[in-house]
Amino acid sequence: MAAQTLLALEWLVRTGRAKRASTIRLRRVKNKVYAVFTYEVEPEPPREPEAVIVFDVNENTVVAAKVDLIAAVDRVARWKRMDPAPHIHLHL
Structure with missing residues (x-):
């Protein structure tokens, strides 16, 4: 998992979308x-x-x-053009 993250970060640096900041933190855990x-x-x-x-x-x-999504919207629009909605007449 960590190796994949490092490869992704290296790719971002090479493409110019990431830059190393000027700070580096050192952590000491036990003898490392x-x-x-x-x-x-x-x-x-x-x-x-x-x-x-x-x-x-x-x-x-x-x-x-x-x-x-684009194909689905296009298909619905074509279907709507083939079968127009009936005209509604109201008589008062």
Whole structure:
């Protein structure tokens, strides 16, 4: 787990999204000394979701599906154009 975190941090430093801060803390635990490096990381900009994962849980089965949001909205819009809503007439 720690190795994956170090690889991710190294990738952020190489791409220029993280910089090492000027402070290094030293910790002594029993007979060992640990160096704690601090990094300044730029936050990622928020992204719009492209898809959602849908779960249907029944008594004996679990179904999972990935739904593409743009394709689903497009399909609903096409369906609505094919079957227009009936006109409602009100007489008072």
